[in-house]
Amino acid sequence: MLGMTGEGALTELRRGVLGPCVLALLELRPRFGLELVRDMAEADGLLTSEGTVYPLLNRLRDAGLVTSEWRDEAGQRARRYYSITDAGRRSLTAFRAEWAQFSETVGGVLEHRSGAVGPGRKERS
Amino acid sequence: MSGTALEHPLVRDYLHELDAAFAVLPPGRARELTEQITAHLDDALPADAGDQEVAAALQRLGSPADLAAEAAPPPVPAAAVAPVSHRRRFRLRRPGWRGGVVIAAVAVGAGYGIAVVTAAPIQLGDASAWWYAQDSARAVSAQADGRQQTTVPIRSGQQQGFVITVYNPSDWTQTVLGPAADFTGPGGPDVQIGVAGWNLSIELGGGVFRPLSYSLPGSIPPHQTRALRVLWTSTTCLEKGSEQGIDQLSLRVRIGWLTRTEVVQLDQAWALSGPSRGRCT
Numbered sequence: 222m223l224g225m226t227g228e229g230a231l232t233e234l235r236r237g238v239l240g241p242c243v244l245a246l247l248e249l250r251p252r253f254g255l256e257l258v259r260d261m262a263e264a265d266g267l268l269t270s271e272g273t274v275y276p277l278l279n280r281l282r283d284a285g286l287v288t289s290e291w292r293d294e295a296g297q298r299a300r301r302y303y304s305i306t307d308a309g310r311r312s313l314t315a316f317r318a319e320w321a322q323f324s325e326t327v328g329g330v331l332e333h334r335s336g337a338v339g340p341g342r343k344e345r346s
Numbered sequence: 347m348s349g350t351a352l353e354h355p356l357v358r359d360y361l362h363e364l365d366a367a368f369a370v371l372p373p374g375r376a377r378e379l380t381e382q383i384t385a386h387l388d389d390a391l392p393a394d395a396g397d398q399e400v401a402a403a404l405q406r407l408g409s410p411a412d413l414a415a416e417a418a419p420p421p422v423p424a425a426a427v428a429p430v431s432h433r434r435r436f437r438l439r440r441p442g443w444r445g446g447v448v449i450a451a452v453a454v455g456a457g458y459g460i461a462v463v464t465a466a467p468i469q470l471g472d473a474s475a476w477w478y479a480q481d482s483a484r485a486v487s488a489q490a491d492g493r494q495q496t497t498v499p500i501r502s503g504q505q506q507g508f509v510i511t512v513y514n515p516s517d518w519t520q521t522v523l524g525p526a527a528d529f530t531g532p533g534g535p536d537v538q539i540g541v542a543g544w545n546l547s548i549e550l551g552g553g554v555f556r557p558l559s560y561s562l563p564g565s566i567p568p569h570q571t572r573a574l575r576v577l578w579t580s581t582t583c584l585e586k587g588s589e590q591g592i593d594q595l596s597l598r599v600r601i602g603w604l605t606r607t608e609v610v611q612l613d614q615a616w617a618l619s620g621p622s623r624g625r626c627t
Contacts (some may be wrong), residue, residue, distance in 0.1 A: 229448070240464055243392075252387070253389075254382055254385060254386050255385055255386050255389040255390055258386065268405065270406070270408030270413075270416075271386070271408065271410060272383060272386075272407040272408040272412070272413045272416070273385070273408060273412075273413070273416045275379055275382040275383060275412065275413075275417075276379065276416045276417035277416075279375065279378060279379070279382075279417070280464045282426050283464075283466055284464040284465060284466055284467065285466075285467050285609075286464065297519075298388070300385065300389070301385065308467070308606070308607065308608070308609065309608055311607055312606055313603075314602055315605065315606055316604070319603065319604065322577075342627075343589045
């Protein structure tokens with residue numbers, strides 16, 4: 222239904238929200254790479270490519286929103302665990318507020334609930 | 347790496363392709379990503395994984411070229427043009443476009459959001475100085491617990507402060523709005539921040555700071571350096587021989603539509619020493 226524009230937009234949409242979603246998962250507890258990827262994959266349709274999580278994690282870390290450390294737990298190979306920082310929690314809180322408002326606005330347009338498509342812009346059939 | 351799926355020919359080929367694709371990235375970033383992807387495969391695949399299982403895991407991971415593109419520095423966001431596109435396309439008479447266009451706007455907004463959220467925070471620059479000449483004249487530098495510290499006597503009831511340079515490493519203009527709500531200066535909670543309007547990309551001596559005009563909010567354009575002044579009225583009560591200082595600044599900073607708190611780590615602590623004289627709290 223959406224055609225190429227819609228599909229491309231959905232891909233961009235997924236990419237755009239991955240960062241806050243990663244922060245939201247790390248808010249619950251630290252995770253290692255594959256664990257994080259699998260948790261993201263459980264959210265159907267959110268992750269189109271598992272590998273994209275890693276560049277994203279690095280960007281989040283560069284921004285001070287995520288830290289990583291190696292953990293060598295008994296009986297398991299050493300793994301790099303990612304944790305959210307205080308700055309990450311603050312950014313996530315800010316994004317949640319903005320996203321709620323943004324999605325409400327777009328939802329209003331899609332459902333014709335708001336004045337975004339007013340009488341002057343009414344569709345002619 | 348013996349006895350792991352990393353020895354599988356498909357994985358080896360993939361990692362070779364990864365090396366080639368990551369050649370466009372900074373070496374440190376390429377090494378790190380290769381390590382992450384390798385660890386991912388090592389975790390995801392059993393040592394005896396078959397061709398089909400390996401191929402499926404590699405497909406889920408994404409092509410090396412796509413990963414390299416994802417890891418490359420992000421382009422300048424198109425957010426500035428998105429709203430225009432959004433408005434124009436709403437006038438189209440074809441209902442089939444509307445859903446796609448709205449989703450495109452959502453996507454641009456979301457992309458904008460994450461770009462803003464992940465923008466690298468303001469960093470400390472190279473130059474700094476006590477703001478007032480009487481403090482500069484009495485400043486004592488010392489090393490304590492592995493940290494450098496500069497200390498001046500507290501001048502109770504009077505204004506004291508320092509100036510530093512800060513650098514905006516991101517591709518976004520960052521606007522300093524003031525100190526974070528919970529930030530307290532060495533001399534008390536009444537902290538005033540000011541940002542000078544000039545790009546200071548040159549080596550500076552302390553005297554260069556004073557003629558500059560400081561204001562708030564203070565914008566720092568992408569990849570530029572500004573002088574940032576921190577002043578406070580010293581009301582803290584300090585006993586003789588005691589000291590109080592700060593080694594980081596918490597700032598409220600606006601990037602696009604997002605306001606966040608950024609912590610600038612200072613390369614030395616800025617401290618006041620007692621005793622306080624006159625009224626203090």
